[in-house]
Amino acid sequence: MDELVKEIKKANQRAGVENGEAVGTVAAQSVGEPGTQMTMRTFHYAGVAELNVTLGLPRLIEIVDARKKISTPTMGIYFDEEYSADEEFVRRIANRIGKIILNDILKDFNVNYANMNLSIEIDEEKIADKRLDYDEIIAKIEKAFKKVDIDKNLLSFEPTISDPKHAIRELRLLADKVRDLQISGVKNIGKVVIRKEGPEWAIHTEGSNLGAVLKMEGVNKTRTSTNDIHEVEKVLGVEAARNAIIHEAQSTMEEQGLTVDVRHIMLVADMMTADGKVKSIGRHGISGEKASVLARASFEETGKHLLRASIRGEVDHLTGIIENIIIGQPIPLGTGSVGVVMKDKK
């Protein structure tokens, strides 16, 4: 047994990273090298065929840049056990989340130029199909439009005409407004798709609003996720954002058929979140905050950094790699990070 422990200890030690190893460089290379092979192929749709999600290199760039507005935010919503198999319940939630406009539930829509009004007919079947509530809809309509006549399913609207010359235009504008009236849905979320995944039902969305969705009843709080890292940070904190970065980057790479050890991505994610908020990699994030003037000057905006350093009276302590390369000294890394000290005899 002792023998075994010893062997395992040895194997573990052999597998470990040595002191002074340039882990950051290795991580950068590990992520960057396959990046060159990544093509702009974005035609493999991930999982949900109905939703279009950015993939491949553009997505990876988006992640490391920590973009505030990502091009295709999406959510995967899962449910607690007692509801997950309940299609009816899931459909109801889906309709509460997904954006539905008045146009989706109309049976008939008429612009009457003679009477200068609009008349619409609401389709009760569609309301039932979408599990909406008639009264709620009417309330919403009444709130949004003042001049409205409600006769059960038949509604007629009148435009507020300020200038008779533009009456027809006003009427048309009103028509668009009426049609686009949002009667249900969570802010920032557009289309939703309901899918059966194994025994359970799940919702995938276009657009994302983690905070609002998590507050809903029946939604599984641990499995529901979004691909918007800033939103994860806002709702769940940096630790969660770190995990989100790891997960998103890893799945983007895997999707392209590239194998990169998680630990490299973890290091990148740690770097990005170490300060308690998500920072980007690059001029505005990590590289721009380097302590060394020379390192910053050699990266980008050379003049700006040198000039600023001079009035601030900055001091470069030459502790980094680039600085020492620039001035031609051994770099403090790997074998360069150790020195020899002579011990006095006696």
Place this chain on the structure above:
Amino acid sequence: MKGILKKISEIDFGLMSPENIRKMSVTKIVTPDTYDEDGYPIEAGLMDPRLGVIDPGLRCRSCGSKGGDCQGHFGHINLARPVIHVGFADTIHKILRSTCKDCGQVLLTESEKVDYKEKIETLIRNEESITGIIKEIYAVARRDKCPSCGEEQEDVKIDKPVSIVEGNYKLTASEVRERLEAIPEDDYVYVGINHEVAKPEWMVLTVLPVPPVTVRPSITLETGERSEDDLTHKLVDILRINQRLKENMEAGAPQLIVEDLWELLQYHVTTYFDNEASGVPPARHRSGRPLKTLAQRLKGKEGRFRSNLSGKRVNFSARTVISPDPNISINEVGVPEMIATEVTVPVFVTEWNIEKMKEYIMNGPKKHPGANYVIRPDDRKIRVYDETKETVIEKLEPGFVVERHLMDGDVVLFNRQPSLHRMSMMAHEVKVLPYKTFRLNLCVCPPYNADFDGDEMNMHVFQTEESRAEAKSLMRVQEHILSPRFGGPIIGGIHDHISGAYLLTREGSVFSEEDVFQMVKRARMPLPKATGEDWTGKQVFSLLLPNDLNMVYRAEICRKCDECLKLECKNDAYVVIENGQIKSGAMDEKAYGAFSGKILDSIVKEYGTDKAREFLDTSTKLAIAGIMKRGFTTSTADEEIPKEAKDRIEQLLANAEQKVEQLIEAYHNEELEALPGRSLRETLEMKIMQVLGEARDKSGEIAESYFGMENHAVIMALTGARGSMLNLTQIAACVGQQSVRGGRIERGYSNRTLPHFYVGEMGAKASGFVHSSYKKGLDP
């Protein structure tokens, strides 16, 4: 390596005061001319000999050292009127905006001052950036009224690049300077100025330092004409205007003229610092090319920082075309003799190696293990010529350094661009070979991503013992068999190594003892005991494996059957190795191929890199020996399928096309039901893609069913040596749907892809479904 090495421990940045500039200057520059008619530099001109010398042979008038040794000395120009430094124009603007026009104090209340001071001091103590907080102060201190003296403030605006406007009045540089002078030293902190190294008024120049000639050397053209550096041109401009301004001022010229000249001076100084500053037209050379001034010299990829400081050119390197050599170890690199006699290794002469060194010098600079230079202890470098070598040998004694030719066993750095990861630069041992290309083992192609279609690679020779030792223990090829990216091997067998190993070890592969011994000898393995019986290929390969290796895995040829038959696998894909003997399964890419070799992986991890290198060297050679015994070739005949198969494929594709027609019809009749979240058209496209994709796969399957494991092309595809089954079926059966951006092709002519289709046709063929095979020829 001698003398005490000094180490730079830090670099301080700061502004230069006018006094400082004058103090470091060796001369005042007044004349805008450079040389007189005789070609001698003019005193107090821009080429003043006191600014340093560049021509070798001349002595510097300031320091007395010879040309090349003198790094030059600064001069200075006294500007007739102060001028704003472009780089600081923005800062000046912000400072003026946040200080009082009357008393010069920062427009902050007392409590704010205390608050910010503490914050800034904490940040500085923690060595963090104060940029954020300074920005905040700039915003807060934009007040209409001075909190300390009550003076009303006017809005200060900046008119790019350097004009500062207060209200409607444009401040002159002198006025700006006066304002900045008025700021009390205690208030410097709040505007981001470190009082120890800078004063705000120093951002307005009264004296301009003139860089030494070494910084702006003039080039003498072949015609004898002298061509001055861009900076010199700019300085001439500055001097000329400065001179005129001074004369005009002394003559009491009208205010208007003085101001115009002042503005012109400002323009020249601005472009002298930065010729790309926004808002100013760049100063141009006579030919119309914009001048390259100070900021341009530092900036960007070709600038000083990235091109000369972060990256440098080196000696002792070589570059040539690469070609393969399966006979050298993965650790080695074949170096052409021509290169070996040119790049050298310095060797310190001692009593023990002096005889050897004499031998090298005797060989001279042309014969291979020779020497090119001898360095005496007093640092004099003596070139070895065939004529002088005897005298050099006579003088040679311990303490000298001999630069001898590259020899077998020397460690060199080998690199192929683009250097994407650390495996793009590895240390190899030299093997001097004839001809003119670098030779490398085929197994190291994957990490370098090299092939032999004309690729070139670079070699660097280490010049110190430390670097050699370090490279040998850290950068050797064998230390990099496992990639840090995914923890698996990145160096391993490729192409024929894999097909060879498969042919050798597949079920039913038997060799006569004579053949076996031939192969073993070829692979340079120790000869096994003769048994007098035939050998199976598995037994031969087992000779390579360590005796205590045990493992079980599924080979690349595994077809991923629904139920694994394990040992009874009919594809021989279930590999079992017991005590270093292959009990079942064939060797293929999963065994020792680059990227996925399992056996190689476990040998590296369990037995170390030496063993792994040995395994790779011998196993690849054995595989090549094996493939040569069996013979291996491929041609289009390999993709031939019988008529019956062709008919079946034809039938299948016809069906699929018909299905597509039906879908299109359904679409036109609006019978098609849209998928959720998709339009009708998109749904149609998706369905068609699905049908056609299926058709292609099915046709491939049909073709595949007629391919046997005797087919060499199939062997390559299935073992992972080269190509894929998809390639084969595309050649044999059907090429399939061509796609552009994930959809079917719809571009080309308006509403049709090619002119011989109907307008608006949507059928399979019309949108890029190729139903014939590469072999059959494309249609049309």
